[in-house]
Amino acid sequence: MSTFDFDGHSVNAEPGDTVGSALYRAGQRVFSRSFKYHRPRGLLCAAGRCPNCLVNVNGVPNMPACVTPAREGMVVRHQNAWPSLETDALSAAQHFDFLMPVGWYYKVFRSLKLWHMVEPHIRAVAGLGEPPGVDEIKGEYEHAWWHAEVAVVGGGSSGMAAALEYAGRGASVVLIDDQPSLGGRARYQSSAADLAAVRERVSNEAGVRVLSRSYCFGLFEGNLLGVLQPNPHGAVKERLIHLRAGHVVVAAGAYETPLVFANNDLPGVMLSTAAQRLIRLHGIKPAATAVVVGGGPRAAGVVADLKNAGVRIAGVVEPAAIRSASGGHCVTGVKTDTGSIPCDLLVICGPLVPDAGLLAQAGAKLVWNQAHGAFLPTGLPPNVSAVGSVCGTGLAGTPANRGGASKRSFVCVCSDVTTADLDGAVREGFDHIETLKRYTTTTMGPCQGRMCQLAAVEICAGLTGRSMDATGVTTSRPPNPPVSLGALAGPRHHPIRRTPMHDEHQQLGAVWLDMGDWKRPRYYRAGSGDETACVRAEYQAVRERVGLIDVSTLGKLILQGRDAGKLLDKVYTHRFSDLKPGRVRYAVICDESGVILDDGTIAALAGDRYFISTTTGNLEFVDQWLRWWLAGTGWDAWLTNMTSGFAAVNLAGPKARETLRKITDCDLSSESFPYMGCREAEVAGVRSLLVRIGFVGETGWEIHCPAEEGPKVWQALMKAGAEFDIRPFGIEAQRLLRLEKKHVIVGVDTDALTTPIDAGMTWVARLDKPDFVGRAALTQASQAPPRESLVGFEMQDDTLPDDGAPVVLGGRPVGRVTSARYSPVRQRTIGMAWVPVDHAAEGSAIAIRSGGRLVQALVKQAAFHDPEGGRLRQ
């Protein structure tokens, strides 16, 4: 025996108890307060389907007490009632129900001002459970991926039979059942056939894997079942199993739903299966005196079970004869057509509803069957079948819901929607089951329509005079039953990517910057300098001596094959098939509308072999984009993603050649290794690819070597450059260096509509090529002047506008600053900006909004540093 705490009282729990059964045994009858009227509510379904017993367990709100296993030391709290469950101040609301008929809030608060006044008060009383505190520690969840030839959902007699049959034919079977043990209703109904022998066979059948206490919350495309398994092992709270099955058998059975009559929501009004569960699963005598509502063999079985438990049966009443339940806090009797019968438990043999949600999600149509009194699934998709009472087997008619509009006959117990509400809504024109749902919120509460859908459809059909089929049901959507965000999210691994030289940077004092998944040095903290001073020192090293930056994060792809050049010509705007081995070319990808998607360089290693670099963030995209355009062409071209395989650095500065020369035999003179050339050579004894490019505007080489040799090459370069006071430099210095050269960064200086024409890079679009992606759009764009132009500018005072500051003309934003920095070479603030094309001429004055005021800048066409590019080619 264990004990737990409920609202400050200690409650004893027997083995096998749920929180709900233990509380019921201890005499608790009111479990919650309803959403709108705060009416007392007690155990109704005892199967985790209705909203009546939602409680807070260990800080987690909205837990169904009736299916939450009781554990030692649990802390259980009631919800949505103040000051207590027994006396809830807000229950006064039900006395004002005449002011709150369905849709009242649409009709009363007919101005924004009024609504803004009352809305906070309505919000304050809405909701059910308290949200967990911000310090609620992360629960552990895991994901698993399983495959089975056959998945059977439901461990009742039909499900077990199906599992045995498929296993007998040699199939691997997973049997999913939401109860602690197999058997379905035989576990709690003495009238059901004894299944002990079948259970024994299932547990001995090697081909059947049984998942107990687990539930399917969705049947997704391709027979993918979402299965939730609580406490699979250790500290793991929940495991979400993605179960892909060749064939799915739904044997989910049917569940019982309430009857609609006045005061049908009183604590003590209980579904027959709930009473049977309390008796047979938990050994509880649910009341002293009961009235059973129902007829035929079902009622007889329930009566027998109640009698066996020692409950006195005060009467058995046909559903049609029920007028109302009586009682204030709990049921004290029932009024029928012929009189009143006192009782403390009113047991309802309610309509049985096939649990066909998974089938409907898979595409089955639900069609009304009068004989079975149920919507039955038809038109099942291939590789999905259904057996047992989910198909109507054993379901015999439905007791009629008691007609007539009443403000106390609850159809939807989640949101306190009554027959009067439905009646009013239909009369107002909400007579389609979907609009009725949205207007009244029936079927939209925590039970997701499991308790109320059938009754709502019956009532709607009755009020409109339409058939059950013409009325129809609302769409079944996953997840049903509900699933926690944590289980859906799983272990939440967020990768962090580090370059091979990560530790070098760490030792050098790197201050990190997240770029996508990558960590990159923003700058290196040196001495007591602040960021500005450190960046300036790094900048000066590159401009005056030599600097080294880790560019391993660049995407690196190798494309080879006879038709490799052809593919590049198709996808990139420039021509590459004529690129001679040993040469490099700037490369831009556009989409069909001419918008720049990515840029990089392509080096021809041989006639049929190219080394492609992409920006850090776009590698995956470029990889997929090339494959997409290759697919179906039959071309001989093979793409390999080498990003993680190579480390890369960029060595740049006037002393770069002298530095690199010390550790390579490669002839680095401009005569034999010119700007925009590439060579394969050894650097520090490591076979590397040297690419002579100059993003930062100085003589420099990008050096790609095997990832594991990255630190060795880095260290060798740092050592070789020591004589020139080499400095590692980070992203911030690189941004300034490239800005002085007006080199464009895709995604910083360009946005989702920028074409190369707009960006002033007309030369990259080879419109003389017969075809490439974006050619038509770029041809058109090149014939009309662009509306905007990307220009350089210099500030006229010492203002440093933020990146993103608008360019203003006549009070309207007409452009934006993409990047602005203080330029040591110009000794003033420089930047790049988008401006209207008639303000793009050299020397044009533009106004930039910075810190709420307008400041002047002048357009500069040429690069701010080395406009002729002489330093690059030295």
Added chain:
Amino acid sequence: MFSLLRKERMWRSHDLRRRYDVVIVGAGVHGLSTAYHLGQLHGVRSVALLDRGYLGGGNSGRNTAILRSNYRTPEGIPFYDASVKLYEQMSEELGWNVMFSQCGHLTLAHSDAGIVGLRVRAENNQLMGVDSRLIDLGEIRRLVPGMDLSDRARYPILAALYHPPGGVIRHDAVVWGYARACDRMGIEIHTDTEVTGIRRNGRKIESVVTNRGEIATETVLNCTAGWATTISDMVSVPLPIVSYPLQACVTQPLKPFLHHVIVSATLHVYVNQTDKGELVIGAEIDPYQSYNMRATLPTLEQMATYTLELFPQLHAIRVLRQWGGICDMTPDFAPIIGCAEEVDRFYMNVGWGTYGFKAAPAAGKFTAEMIATGSTPGIIAPFTPARFRAGKLLGEKAAAAVSH
């Protein structure tokens, strides 16, 4: 108070007449808003609204109902601002509370580049008179104490664009309010009425063929979402639209703790808490084109993952249901409003991607003006279908990168 006791029908059903001056295909919020403004401002009341399903059953009832005007471009900002202002007046104008909750809208930045993008919007918004500003962590913490602002997140929050007039609305209420107002003016709403063809003679429209019969008319407005191209195909008007599913989900109701709309483009997620207490969570559009609205597990898992990045304490909170809609995306993420170049009086108010609901009052008002007067108001002129042929795309793609 007496209105509580009245049980008037919100809208009535009718037999199809043989002819209407204007036939609107699609009785969602855009069709209804256009019809309402045609009747209210221009006296055009011989209007039939046709819908193949129930009223508001398309994207009008599937979106996450977020309203805002903190767009990026000089074209987009005044347009959405006009729409928000019409929403502000709507309850009074329709005599029906559309539950516009102006709770404030926060767009989060998790990187330097993200901050720059938000700054562009804040600055442009301020220049054009829209209340929108960049706020720091301290102010975010004051507004949204329940959100994880620590640096333990993989992509910590650095700043936010705060837009106080933004918020959420009860989308169904807007549809019903418009429908009631249209009905009162004699405009007819025909649900379960599917358009199967449009007959034309040269450049002129002759009739609209439906499953309930043929309607003579010279003026047709395509106001469909998700299937806009299938209607335009009936008159051989090609549209540069591709359709993608977009999914959202809702959790169990909780006591109120989140009083703002939270959007993160980096995390591809947007979250708000309804007056009922549920969290409504929306995703980015699915990564593939489809007309299939069936929910998918990977998208649900992504929504959960990203929500927990912002609110890790909600891990045990359960999702109640997940649904999808179909979004018609244009190449520049801006709508198509205007008359077809190829057919006289075949108007379109389509291509609303993931931002259609917030635009509906303004889009309908100006579309109605265009239909009634035959000339296009300047505010919607940039959205002309001719812009694609002319290569003059608009610039909202950068601001609409997440589907809120």
